Each structure stands twice: as structure tokens, then as C-alpha cells.
Amino acid sequence: MRFSEGPPSVSSNSNQEWLLRAEQVLAGGVSSQFRRGEALVFHYGRGSHFWDVDGREYLDYTLSQGPLIHGHSPMAILDRVQQGLQHGMIYSGIHPEEVELAEKLTSIIPGADQVRFSCTGSEADHAAMRLARAYTGRSKIIKFEGHYHGWYDTIVGSINPSLDEAGSKDQPSTVPWTGGLATGSLDDLIVLPWNCPEAVEKVLSEHGDQIAAIITEPCMCNSGCIEPQPGYLEHLRSLCDQYQVILIFDEVITGFRLALGGAQQRYHVMPDLSVFGKAVAGGFPISVLAGRRHVMDALTDGRAIHAGTLNAHLPAVSACLASIELLEEDDSRRIRGLETYTKALMKGIREISTALGLPVWIQGPGPVFHMGFLREGVQSPPSISDYRSVVQAYDTSRYGQFVEKMKAEGIRLIGRGIWYTSTAHTQEDLNSTLAACDSVMRTMVSG
Ligand code: PMP
Secondary structure, eight states: OOOSSOOSOOOSSOHHHHHHHHHHHSGGGSSSGGGTTOOOOEEEEEBTEEEETTOOEEEESSTTTTTOTTOBSOHHHHHHHHHHHTTOSOOSSOOHHHHHHHHHHHHHOTTOSEEEEESSHHHHHHHHHHHHHHHHTOOEEEEETTOOOOSOGGGOBSSSOOTTTSBOSSSBOOOBSSSOOOTTTTTTEEEEOTTOHHHHHHHHHHHGGGEEEEEEOSSBTTTTOBOOOTTHHHHHHHHHHHHTOEEEEEOTTTTTTSOTTOHHHHHTOOOSEEEEOGGGGTTSSOEEEEEOHHHHHHHHTTSSOOOOTTTTOHHHHHHHHHHHHHHHHHHHHHHHHHHHHHHHHHHHHHHHHHHHTOOEEEESSSSEEEEEEBOTTOOSSOOOOSHHHHHHHBOHHHHHHHHHHHHHTTEEOOTTSEEEOOTTOOHHHHHHHHHHHHHHHHHHHHO
16 A cells, blocks of 8 residues: 655654553543544544554544545645634634534535534534424434434433343333433433334324424434435424424434435435534534524524534634535535445445355445445345344454454454545555455455
8 A cells, every 4th residue: 555645753652552551541541432442543644544653554444433524634624724723713702604604504404594513413413302302392302223313311222232132123122321321311212213114103193292303313324324215214204294293314424425415415305403513524523403494493592502612613613614615616526536436445345255255245325334244144135224133134243353354454444334435535545445355355265
């Protein structure tokens, strides 16, 4: 693998030394649960590549769990941020770029008449649910098994439950993700299977007048990158209309990856509220709560409160504007390039694994997809439509071996099977990824 611009200097401490130091002073050695077990110490990133402190170069498909849609340190974004910083950072008021960004977002996101900014996806999801409760005067929220909507207390039910504790398929138990929850914090959560309209219909027909919102990833990226079955999102939309329930799309992963207007644009279904994060600012910390005006009115008139000292921090706002401009350039040339790259990557991996007789299954909407090894006895094509079928279909330890072997080849992947691509990935990256896949899969066949 070759990359023209290498790191300026390598840290004097080794990866191992930094990890030991980190373990002493960072709880668990990391700053987020999702980095545990996968940590290497990185110190430089450019485009689709990054380097660890031992000077090892990696081609990156983690993209920091999604945000780096233009790769590491894209100059157009950094220049814009630096220009903005000449003026200031944050004011206790509003600033022109914040208004320009809100105008831009309301023009590109179909379900956005108005927006509010926060810093993380978790915060914006939390705000969306509070707003839905305030607007409807109801308290219960429907979420789907295997979906993730941030780490706040009232929504961390059944994110990745074991099948032993998950309860029956039609009426799943609400399994807490973590200890330390406030008493009763999951009491208003109803967990249902994804892609099963009958389950939603049943709950709404029995308890519709208590349900404030249905929150869903429009494509279930956090568990297997499963797309909605034809008509499913439309069905949710019409049930929400019938029972006057707020439909929330959590677009934290799909936002600006599936289309400039998000999954709602790609699937032609309009939510009442939607939440964007991760890739919207190419790696800067900003999230967006977007919604229809009549619902957002509950923020305007103070029925629901949303706040945040660092909301609309100027560098993140500038980065978001710059990232959108890059995506819009030349009639969305970069988005098309991203799709073309990812389709070729998915097709190439499929061809290699098929030729070697490996039971690999790849699915997803494109610039984010899932790859896994099917367990013995699972038919191909597998029937994967919800969280339980994901758990039953994939052999996660075999995928773990694949990830380790790819790391040794200089390709960095996320352990749970999600691949993210960026507009910075090149034909050369595609070739080297497929060559590495071929050699790794050969060792898996022979070993
Ligand atoms: N929603 C979804 C769909 C996510 O995937 C994530 C993060 N993985 C979040 C919300 C939470 O976002 P953040 O980590 O920025 O709080």
C-alpha cells in the first residue's frame, strides 16, 4: 500500500507504552465504550489513511465510526474552520453561519422546516423524544430491537440483547444495556421487532393514545445494515398519522451517506422529526434535530426545553457548511463517487468469497454496509430482516479473525461488521483492499 504524504514525525513512545499510560488515566483505557477492545494509538490521518504511533499505516474503513465522510483532515473543511476561527468560537447568541447552516439544512432535508443544533447524536435523539412527548402530551416511545439511539437512560433498552434474555419475538423484553439507570427510566419504552408492521399495528391499536413517538433508524445500520422491507417505512408513516404519533428517523448514520437529504430522501418517506450527527460535519462535533414546523413549535413556545452551552460551536458549524458544499459540488459528484466505490467494493468482496467458497454475506445501502460470515447451516441467501435474524445468521468470531488478519495487511475495520467509506477512498485503495481480502480469505480457507 502506498500513500504519498506520510506522517511528519512518529511519537517517541510506542503504541504499547501509550496503551499502558492510557489504562492508568482513562477509565478502561478509552473515551467511549465503542472503542474498547479495538484501540490502537493513532497520531496522524490524511484522506483514507491513518498512522499509529509505531509508524504503521492503515487504510481506514472505520472512519471514526462514520463521521469522516471526506476522509481524515480534508483541507476544504479545515480551511473553512480556520477562517471561521479568525472571528471567534462561540457567542451567547446566534451567528450568521449558524443561520446559513440552518437555511441550508432546511433546504436539503425533506422533513426539516426548522432545526436545532447540539453536539452529539445522543443529545439530539434525547431532545427529539422530549419534544415528541411535549407535543403529544403522551409518554411512551416505541423503539426497535437492535437499534441504537444514543446512550441516555430512557432509550438504552434492547440494543444488543442476548437471545436468552430477549424474550419472545413478538413481544420482546426491554433489556437494559447498562447498569446505573435511574429507577423506572425504561418504563416508557416499548421494544418491538423491526420490519414487522403487524407488531406496531397491534401495540398502536391497544395503546395508541399513550404513544408519543416511534423512533427508528430508517435503515437498521447498527445491526447488520438491514434496509426496510418495501412499504415498511410508508406503513409506519401511515400508522403514525392514524394514531397521531410522532415518527422520528434517527439518521445519525444514514445522514448524508444515503443521500444529501438523508434516508428520508432516498426512501421517500417523511418523518415528523429527524436526527443527524456523525457524518454531517465530516468529523466535527455537531448534531441536528430537524422537524416539521408545527412540532418544532413546542420548542419555540417553551413546552419543551432544549439547551446546550456549546451548541452551534462555530468550528463545527463551519465544518458542516463546508462538508455539505463538498457533497453538493458538481451536482453531487462526490456522493455518486462514494456510491460507485462502495458498490465495486461490495461486489469485489462477494466475488472473492464466492470463488473461494466462503459463506460471506454483505448487505447495506451503499456508503455504509455490513459484512459477515454466515454460521454453519445458515442457507444462502439468508433471510435477515430483523435483529434476531442478524444474531442467528452471523459467526462473529470468524469475522473477528478476518478483522485481525486485515489489520495485519494494513486495513482497519470495525469489529462488528460495519464498513464506512469516504469520498477520499481511491481506485488504488479499492485495489489494495480487494488484494488484501483475497489473500486473507485464502488463509481462512486453508487454515
Ligand atoms: N443514533 C445512531 C443511529 C447511532 O449510530 C449513534 C452512534 N453510534 C447515535 C445515535 C449516538 O450518537 P453519538 O455517539 O454522537 O452520541
